Amino acid sequence: MRIAVIGGGIAGLATAAGIARAGAAVEVFERSSRGAAPGAGISLFPNSRAAMRTLGLLDGYDRRPHGPAPGTRTVMRRPNGKVALAFPAWARPKVRMFHRNDLREFLLDSCRGVPIHWDTAVALDDDGDTVRPAVLTTADGRQSAWDLVVAADGVRSATRGFLSLDPGLRYAGYTAWRGVTRGPADTGGMAGEDWGSRQRFGTVPLADGRVYWFAVASKQVGRTAAAEGLGSEKEAAEQEFASWYPAARALIAGTDAAEVLRHDLYDLARPLHVFHRGRVALAGDAAHAMTPDLGQGAGCGLEDAAALTSLLRGTAGPDADVGGLLERYSRRRAPKAARLLRASRLMGRLAQRERKAWRPGS
Ligand SMILES: Cc1cc2nc3c(=O)[nH]c(=O)nc-3n(C[C@H](O)[C@H](O)[C@H](O)COP(=O)(O)OP(=O)(O)OC[C@H]3O[C@@H](n4cnc5c(N)ncnc54)[C@H](O)[C@@H]3O)c2cc1C
Numbered sequence: 001m002r003i004a005v006i007g008g009g010i011a012g013l014a015t016a017a018g019i020a021r022a023g024a025a026v027e028v029f030e031r032s033s034r035g036a037a038p039g040a041g042i043s044l045f046p047n048s049r050a051a052m053r054t055l056g057l058l059d060g061y062d063r064r065p066h067g068p069a070p071g072t073r074t075v076m077r078r079p080n081g082k083v084a085l086a087f088p089a090w091a092r093p094k095v096r097m098f099h100r101n102d103l104r105e106f107l108l109d110s111c112r113g114v115p116i117h118w119d120t121a122v123a124l125d126d127d128g129d130t131v132r133p134a135v136l137t138t139a140d141g142r143q144s145a146w147d148l149v150v151a152a153d154g155v156r157s158a159t160r161g162f163l164s165l166d167p168g169l170r171y172a173g174y175t176a177w178r179g180v181t182r183g184p185a186d187t188g189g190m191a192g193e194d195w196g197s198r199q200r201f202g203t204v205p206l207a208d209g210r211v212y213w214f215a216v217a218s219k220q221v222g223r224t225a226a227a228e229g230l231g232s233e234k235e236a237a238e239q240e241f242a243s244w245y246p247a248a249r250a251l252i253a254g255t256d257a258a259e260v261l262r263h264d265l266y267d268l269a270r271p272l273h274v275f276h277r278g279r280v281a282l283a284g285d286a287a288h289a290m291t292p293d294l295g296q297g298a299g300c301g302l303e304d305a306a307a308l309t310s311l312l313r314g315t316a317g318p319d320a321d322v323g324g325l326l327e328r329y330s331r332r333r334a335p336k337a338a339r340l341l342r343a344s345r346l347m348g349r350l351a352q353r354e355r356k357a358w359r360p361g362s
Contacts, residue, residue, distance in 0.1 A: 003026040004136055004144070004149045005028045007286070008032070008118075010284065011284025012284065016028045017114070018054070019316070020113065022312040023316045027115045036104075037099075046094055048299040051302035054310050055305060064106055065208070067096075068093050070092060073191070074089075081244075097212065124162045127277050127280045152286055165282065170266060170269045172267060177216075177260055177262050179251075182259075200216040200351055201244060202214040203247075218352050238252050265292065266291075267341060268289050281329055287334075290344040294344045311325050
């Protein structure tokens with residue numbers, strides 16, 4: 001069976017690595033260049049580890065250095081730094097914290113032998129049926145035919161629209177700044193997410209002592225530092241969190257301005273009930289873009305990759321029933337992803353509430 005994956009993000013690369021191990025001939029098309037993943041971290045929960053096992057990547061995943069260090073306490077602090085909630089320290093923390101580029105390099109290593117076409121945007125031209133293959137076209141008009149296409153083309157997936165499955169996106173009402181400190185930083189042995197009033201701050205220690213932080217604030221959509229007359233998004237984050245506790249401000253201050261990212265947060269307006277049409281499957285954010293409030297977006301994409309891998313194992317021959325396989329994929333994945341999308345939205349609403357008593361300084 002010949003399989004194309006659109007998108008070389010976490011979901012696309014994991015899918016390619018898994019289904020190559022399941023015996024299919026797979027190629028990846030990525031519109032960006034090889035480069036490096038942006039300077040941010042990512043937390044992966046135990047469901048990601050279970051997915052890695054199904055993908056055949058568990059040994060490498062377990063060997064990969066990650067944060068937090070054993071014994072780190074997970075806490076929730078108030079904006080004044082007072083610990084409001086503390087969880088017992090794990091000898092072996094269940095959540096693994098990576099720099100996004102480390103995770104990407106691991107997935108790229110796992111794709112060794114899989115052709116990855118960088119700088120190659122593709123568009124779906126035909127989703128195929130029981131007799132017709134699916135067809136992709138590159139920007140310069142080259143067409144190729146595939147037994148199966150996995151579209152892992154992200155939150156703004158054009159494929160989702162082509163398949164008439166797009167419910168549109170919903171702005172969540174809040175924006176996130178993210179950064180990784182330029183060198184090791186002291187977190188006092190703590191990690192976690194702090195809630196204020198319509199603001200949150202997260203501290204995520206990485207394997208090499210650097211710290212990934214995120215800072216979330218309720219804002220109108222489309223606001224930028226430049227529009228507010230500020231020199232950089234780092235300055236905007238510093239201004240927004242100016243009255244938070246010193247260790248939070250020190251993490252922002254310890255990050256190079258060019259490395260601070262800002263994104264308004266979106267999810268799918270409604271969860272999808274099916275993830276496929278014809279010979280095309282959606283995976284990752286293309287299928288279930290959710291807000292990051294439960295830290296499950298990438299984990300869910302890894303679960304999609306694992307589901308496709310296990311369905312293809314032993315059935316990746318030229319006569320495979322692709323339609324039946326994708327029916328099973330949708331049934332296996334869509335209900336759980338819908339629950340997580342709704343739960344993330346709910347968590348975001350709760351976390352971003354106005355809490356006068358939790359304003360900085362109170
Ligand atoms: C602030 C923030 C914090 C987050 N924190 C976490 C966390 O802690 N844990 C977690 O699990 N998740 C987290 N997430 C979610 C996670 O980042 C995403 O769910 C995940 O990265 C999505 O991966 P993906 O491969 O589906 O999509 P993407 O990473 O968006 O990859 C899609 C790829 O497709 C390519 N592409 C698009 N169109 C085409 C085309 N036509 N042709 C070729 N290539 C194309 C793009 O260039 C891109 O590389 C967070 C998200 C945000 C915004």
